[in-house]
Amino acid sequence: MPSKTRAHIAVLAANFIFGVNFSTVKYITPSVIKPFGLNVCRVSISLVLFWILYLLKPSKAGIAKKDIPLFILCAITGVAINQLFFIKGLSLTTSIHASLLSLSTPIIVTIVAAWLLKENLTMFKLTGLALGISGAGILIAKRASANTGSNILLGDILVIINAVSYGFYFVLVRPLMQRYTPLHVIRWVFTLGALIIIPIGWNQFSATDWTSFSLYHWLCFLFVTLGATFLAYLFNTYGVSTLGPSITGAYIYTQPVFAAIIAILFLGERFDMYKGIAAVLILAGVYIVNMKRKAV
8 A cells, every 4th residue: 555545544544533532532521530630641641652662663862952942832832731721621512612613723823823933914814714713703602502511611712722722833843843753743742741731630630530430431531542642643643744734734624524423423412503604614714724825
């Protein structure tokens, strides 16, 4: 099988895992494990596995002294804030809301790049930004009651903060990806991010009653910690190295599809007219922003 075909399959698998993860996380948190406690498990297990990969295939291990501040910023935005706010927000809102709002990341990347990298914000890009922000606004304003969301408004806001943080990460990590391999960057970003997440989530982690886990809880836990963290990051890293960031990033549009199907089938969520309108606006905004970026 050609390497590009394998890469496409890997990236599609990663986004399928991310899509299913929206419902899987909601099944175990906060019912059997609190959000920050789950983050401790996600980061710790993935960190150990990333370093095991290094031991199996040793390569350059360290980072240049001048790059340490940038690695720390990437750890804060790409791991600490991103994962803490995502899991907490998802535990409060619905899977469909969270998956659609997560699509705002490419739009936020455009805003951050215009601010930090001085990229031009043309009328075409501004139109795309307006559409995407309007779609997110509809989701937040139309917060109908749902049996899978205890505080949808707060959850939506936290998911947006997660998307903003991840948008900053995508911009900040660009120079590091040019100087190091993607796996090297992710290994150190997780290492530094763990130093933040573990102290914050330790109380919730230590308070977890592991005896209350059923077999299905354990399966979901393994899926979240191994599949949606370690494997999905590996698959996306392989995609970036083989297909490039643009093609790999385009697969994010499949996540809400997978998330909606799983949430409707297993969590009883509904995909109503308002979610449909919001989805169209967000997707149109992301499409316009990215089309313009390619055309420049």
